[in-house]
Amino acid sequence: MFEYFPGNYVWNLGVVATLNSGGLIDEVDRACRPIRELAAQGSDVGTREFMASWAAVAEDLAAQAAADEAAGHTRTAGQKYQRATNYLAQAERMQSAKSPGRKAFYQRLLDLQQKAFDLIDPDTARVAVPFEGALLPAYFTKASDAPAPTIILWNGLDSTKEHMYASGFAHELAARGINTLMVDCPGSGEALRFLGLTSRVETEDWAAACVDYLLTRDDVAPGRIGLVGWSLGGYYAPRAAAFEKRLALCVAWGANHDWGGVSARRPDRKSVV
Secondary structure, three states: OOOOOOOOHHHHHHHHHHHHOOOOHHHHHHHHHHHHHHHOOOOOOOHHHHHHHHHHHHHHHHHHHHHHHHOOOHHHHHHHHHHHHHHHHHHHOOOOOOOOOHHHHHHHHHHHHHHHHHHHOOOEEEEEEEEOOEEEEEEEEOOOOOOEEEEEEEOOOOOOHHHHHHOOHHHHHHHOOOEEEEEOOOOOHHHHHOOOOOOOOOOHHHHHHHHHHHOOOOOEEEEEEEEEEEOOHHHHHHHHHHHOOOOOEEEEEOOOOOHHHHHHOOHHHHHHO
16 A cells, blocks of 8 residues: 555555545645654544644635636536545544544535535435434435436445545446445444434344335336445445345445454554544
């Protein structure tokens, strides 16, 4: 893995994920350069400074985007709003759950993401999946107006639907005639931060809710709905598919096959999460 911060896996993961999701090396360097010395002290030291440094670059971009939008340069503005969202999403997810201002940062990236949709991606929309009296926040990217095969994309431990969108996965599927529903599952993203929905074993319950929602849409082919889980979502997906029989396929796109074992081996990390 490319190591901007030698030896600091967590921070390097954020850098690489950002670059893989459309970040520009110049902007990433401007965000990272002021905090290089802090990185040498470990992944838990300096996370607030990491957030602040990346947010400064994101807000500079957002200001440029607003000026571009006012001047009628909507495509340029939308691209800048999208990159700003990408930077905030990668920095925000590294923060402690108790970090002051974390929800405000997340709301800011939600607002910027919607600006990007409005300006450059009319085929992607914010949707809500009814779930046990609450909602699972999600984005839906449609391939066409006609009924099409659809993939439900689940995120992982600390990724979000904004991260999934920035990856380009949904647009690659759309080019192949496939819709994508990107979901903040219980325990992640907006579902956790704003709705208090925590993870649990019975992932088939989330799968059923997603399928129920998709079956209400005219642009979804009912018998051609699949589930892809990335990162920790790759741990959630197989159980869901074992019990939710309406799924036509399942892809476990993740690195953890024994999450209980992983957690048991790092009890010292639990106090900082």
